[in-house]
Amino acid sequence: MARNQDVTIHDIARRAGVGVGTVSRVLNDSPNVSDATRAQVRQVMAETNYRPKSAAKTLRTRRSSAIAFITDEIASTPFAVDTIRGAQDAAWQHGKILLLVNTNANEKLLEAAIESMLDRQVEGLIFATWFHRRAKLPPIVRQLPNVLVDCYVEDRSLPSVVPDEFQGGYTATELLLRQGHRRIGFINNNEDQPARWGRQQGYVRALADWGVPFNPELVTFQGGAAESGYAGANVLMRLPEPPTAIFCFNDRSAMGAYDALREMGFVLPRDIAIVGFDNQEIIAAHLRPGLTTLQLPHYEMGAWAVNYLLQKPYDLSPPGLASAPPQVKLPCPLILRESHGTRREEVQRSST
Amino acid sequence: MARNQDVTIHDIARRAGVGVGTVSRVLNDSPNVSDATRAQVRQVMAETNYRPKSAAKTLRTRRSSAIAFITDEIASTPFAVDTIRGAQDAAWQHGKILLLVNTNANEKLLEAAIESMLDRQVEGLIFATWFHRRAKLPPIVRQLPNVLVDCYVEDRSLPSVVPDEFQGGYTATELLLRQGHRRIGFINNNEDQPARWGRQQGYVRALADWGVPFNPELVTFQGGAAESGYAGANVLMRLPEPPTAIFCFNDRSAMGAYDALREMGFVLPRDIAIVGFDNQEIIAAHLRPGLTTLQLPHYEMGAWAVNYLLQKPYDLSPPGLASAPPQVKLPCPLILRESHGTRREEVQRSST
DNA sequence: CTGTTAGCGCTTTCAG
DNA sequence: CTGAAAGCGCTAACAG
Numbered sequence: 001m002a003r004n005q006d007v008t009i010h011d012i013a014r015r016a017g018v019g020v021g022t023v024s025r026v027l028n029d030s031p032n033v034s035d036a037t038r039a040q041v042r043q044v045m046a047e048t049n050y051r052p053k054s055a056a057k058t059l060r061t062r063r064s065s066a067i068a069f070i071t072d073e074i075a076s077t078p079f080a081v082d083t084i085r086g087a088q089d090a091a092w093q094h095g096k097i098l099l100l101v102n103t104n105a106n107e108k109l110l111e112a113a114i115e116s117m118l119d120r121q122v123e124g125l126i127f128a129t130w131f132h133r134r135a136k137l138p139p140i141v142r143q144l145p146n147v148l149v150d151c152y153v154e155d156r157s158l159p160s161v162v163p164d165e166f167q168g169g170y171t172a173t174e175l176l177l178r179q180g181h182r183r184i185g186f187i188n189n190n191e192d193q194p195a196r197w198g199r200q201q202g203y204v205r206a207l208a209d210w211g212v213p214f215n216p217e218l219v220t221f222q223g224g225a226a227e228s229g230y231a232g233a234n235v236l237m238r239l240p241e242p243p244t245a246i247f248c249f250n251d252r253s254a255m256g257a258y259d260a261l262r263e264m265g266f267v268l269p270r271d272i273a274i275v276g277f278d279n280q281e282i283i284a285a286h287l288r289p290g291l292t293t294l295q296l297p298h299y300e301m302g303a304w305a306v307n308y309l310l311q312k313p314y315d316l317s318p319p320g321l322a323s324a325p326p327q328v329k330l331p332c333p334l335i336l337r338e339s340h341g342t343r344r345e346e347v348q349r350s351s352t
Numbered sequence: 353m354a355r356n357q358d359v360t361i362h363d364i365a366r367r368a369g370v371g372v373g374t375v376s377r378v379l380n381d382s383p384n385v386s387d388a389t390r391a392q393v394r395q396v397m398a399e400t401n402y403r404p405k406s407a408a409k410t411l412r413t414r415r416s417s418a419i420a421f422i423t424d425e426i427a428s429t430p431f432a433v434d435t436i437r438g439a440q441d442a443a444w445q446h447g448k449i450l451l452l453v454n455t456n457a458n459e460k461l462l463e464a465a466i467e468s469m470l471d472r473q474v475e476g477l478i479f480a481t482w483f484h485r486r487a488k489l490p491p492i493v494r495q496l497p498n499v500l501v502d503c504y505v506e507d508r509s510l511p512s513v514v515p516d517e518f519q520g521g522y523t524a525t526e527l528l529l530r531q532g533h534r535r536i537g538f539i540n541n542n543e544d545q546p547a548r549w550g551r552q553q554g555y556v557r558a559l560a561d562w563g564v565p566f567n568p569e570l571v572t573f574q575g576g577a578a579e580s581g582y583a584g585a586n587v588l589m590r591l592p593e594p595p596t597a598i599f600c601f602n603d604r605s606a607m608g609a610y611d612a613l614r615e616m617g618f619v620l621p622r623d624i625a626i627v628g629f630d631n632q633e634i635i636a637a638h639l640r641p642g643l644t645t646l647q648l649p650h651y652e653m654g655a656w657a658v659n660y661l662l663q664k665p666y667d668l669s670p671p672g673l674a675s676a677p678p679q680v681k682l683p684c685p686l687i688l689r690e691s692h693g694t695r696r697e698e699v700q701r702s703s704t
Numbered sequence: 705c706t707g708t709t710a711g712c713g714c715t716t717t718c719a720g
Numbered sequence: 721c722t723g724a725a726a727g728c729g730c731t732a733a734c735a736g
Contacts, residue, residue: 008729019707024731032705054471055410056729059712064407069452074437078430078634085426088454092461097468100421100452102440109444116449119406226638252638259640262614282430282634286578286604288611360713371723376715384721408713411728 007048016044027052058121067091067309068117068125068144069098072135073105078280079298083128083149086302094310096123111138118143124309127151128302132162132194147305150298152327159308159325161301165198166205168294168332169247172275173206175292175334176245179273179341182212185243187232187253190221196249199277203247218243222253229256237264237272245273245341251280254291254339269341279335290337297330304328359400368396379404410473419443419661420469420477420496421450424487425457430632431650435480435501438654446662448475463490470495476661479503480654484514484546497664499657502650504679511660511677513653517550518557520646520684521599524627525558527644527686528597531625531693534564537595539584539605542573548601551629555599570595574605581608589616589624597625597693603632606643606691621693631687642689649682656682 009027013020018037025033026041033041044050058064069087074080084100091098099122103110117125118140128149129135135151137158148160176184186203189196200219207214220235222228229248233256236243248254254276258268266272268289276284276293284291308326361379365372370389377385378393385393396402410416421439426432436452443450451474455462469477470492480501481487487503489510500512528536538555541548552571559566572587574580581600585608588595600606606628610620618624620641628636628645636643660678 009731010729013707020730021708021732022706025706028731034705037705051467051471053411053473053729055407055416055473056712057731058407059405059411059714059729060731062712066451074433078433080436081426081430081432084436084452085454088452089456092453097472098452099418100436100440100450101444102437104441115403119403120449121405121407252634255638280634282604282632286607288578288582361715362713365723372714373716373724374722377722380715386721389721405713408728409715411713411730412715414728 007050009052012041012044012048012050015048016041062121063123064121065095066097066099066120066122067306068101068114068120068122070101070103070110070113070117070125070127072103072110072127072129074102074130077130078282079278079296080130082298083302086299086304087126087128087149087306088302090303090306090310094306096306096310107138111140114138114140114144126302126305126309128305132165134194145309147308149301149305156327157325159327161304161308161328161330162194163296163301164329164331165195166202167329168277169199169202170206171202171332171334172199172247172277172294173203174210175340176247176273176275177206177210177212179245181243181245181273183215183241183243183245184212184218185232185236185246186219187229187236187246187248187257188219188221189224189228189249191224195277199249222249224250224252226252226256226259229253229258230260231256233257233260233264237261237266243272245275248274248276251276251278251283251291251293254293255283255287258287269339273341274339276339277332284335284337287339289339292337292340293335294332295335296332300330304330359402361404364393364396364400364402367400368393414473415475416473417447418449418451418472418474419658420453420466420472420474422453422455422462422465422469422477422479424455424462424479424481426454426482429482430634431630431648432482434650435654438651438656439478439480439501439658440654442655442658442662446658448658448662459490463492466490466492466496478654478657478661480657484517486546497661499660501653501657508679509677511679513656513660513680513682514546515648515653516681516683517547518554519681520629521551521554522558523554523684523686524551524599524629524646525555526562527692528599528625528627529558529562529564531597533595533597533625535567535593535595535597536564536570537584537588537598538571539581539588539598539600539609540571540573541576541580541601543576547629551601574601576602576604578604578608578611581605581610582612583608585609585612585616589613589618595624597627600626600628603628603630603635603643603645606645607635607639610639621691625693626691628691629684636687636689639691641691644689644692645687646684647687648684652682656680 009020009023013023023041026038088098101113103113124145126147129151132150148158150162152160204214220232222232248257254274261272276291279293279295284293361372361375365375375393378390440450453465455465476497478499481503484502500510502514504512556566572584574584600609606626613624628643631645631647636645
């Protein structure tokens, strides 16, 4: 079977003794073709190793069946991979393909990338960042159906999907409360990010729901790295009344906290229970004891974005009647390992 | 300026008072256009917010300026990101765009993906795996210029770029030798992978070059996870004559080794020097002491692949005269942190 | 149900 | 240096 390279719809029409229109119809699964003809055409297509040229189709229909996936910069986090995979899987299910552009957080490049995607008549554009934050996008994005992943624009005028930080913080804290802890430390991030504020609100709310007074002393603000967890654990454990459990802003800081606690002679989770955030497999699953943590819904966000784009077909809704674009928060599931300790629930619960 | 949406080359030709041919020429930076005309056309293009439709161009020229990037499955490693980024950056520099497809290690899907890329007339295809291994590809890939990243086919009939495992193993071992160590343990992988064999060959060769006899007792085969490093360290340190330094197959196993050694009461790197492999930032940089390790050239492989594809334009070299496709090995640079210990070189060197 | 006929927007001869 | 004309391969009416 030779390289196809140049058999067109005309060739197959001729060889099948039909018109090009008919060939086009079978190509597009039109019902208006007799089974006999359809079979005949299909047959020739197979023999001739025919492949439709997508460029011709796009030119004619003005639809490329491609989706642009633009990222600010692919940081050194493994999260990127999950988001891309989620988007990719969803796209493929719809017969769409992803055009990937990484703009290295360069504004000029971002605009150029978007223009390039316009030229290619993509059916929608996804802009993804690698941690939950506010983003700034050039006005030109509004020329396409679009959706933001793990970020949002100040005025919320663009649809977006982000992790539910509040629920994450709440769930983590609640787990510790369930374990019987009442002095729960929180090594939070010190940067102005949704993750910081959302998780803290969740923490505070969970305490309130359980009737545990909020003690600001138990919350320390550090960076997001392992060193920060190390420092934070030191701060917390040197308190007159140290916590019996610690919720760490992320797995990396939990990793640092492990080191600090170990140095201080504590045995985990017997002496101190720990819950992290992010479920960075490579850390969480391999720390000893295994780190109980919350998972960021990266895969789900990627998939959600694609599905959202595809579900509302050409609705570049007229500014006037436009309904507010959705701002979706996806839940962060709890990943149980060992660091949160074993159930003391029954025991403690009764004493509450 | 309103949505462009539909201004064509004809519109701008008319408004500029020239023929479409001329417009096309300025679009393609043809020298055969007077400066005056060119300026005039450019002017109109800007005013009218014109954007060339890539589908039309592709249809006509049969070149899409797109490159397919197909992956077997995006594992939970952060490596994927680097390869993609390397490819992406190189592609953008050439004005090309990446079409991304993840096939989830599904053969049917892989073939479908390749066909889809053929339909889109991509200029080349990159197939990447997330760890160095042998790959099997459907014959259809040979219809396009292609290159493999981090993998190869049995008969080496496809060009490929992989990490230089031998050099990595050699470099790691040599560093330890330089530090004065003569009993160097090796916690190797137990799977049949190029990484296992290549690194071990490098290890053996370095020892030989330094006149240190190879002692098979010092090499233990474990899995690739943290637990394996833990087990391996236990095996090695319980030897009658334990090693004074350990080369770990990867950073994850080094992480496990750290735990084991610490439990046995050793202080790193004072008592035992450690070198890892992979430079998984998240582990290596945050372990204490920081892990000295080798970096896998993922970014470089991604970039190399794109450049290779672009450099040999349409040369689907005739099977007859075809020169052997290149099998490139890219070096794994050494990343120095603290775990390899401080220089004892001078001292020990003289006693060698 | 099916053949024919216009183009989609751009590039590329071919004459000037 | 520039205009006109002929398609690239496919879809979408429009008549049968």
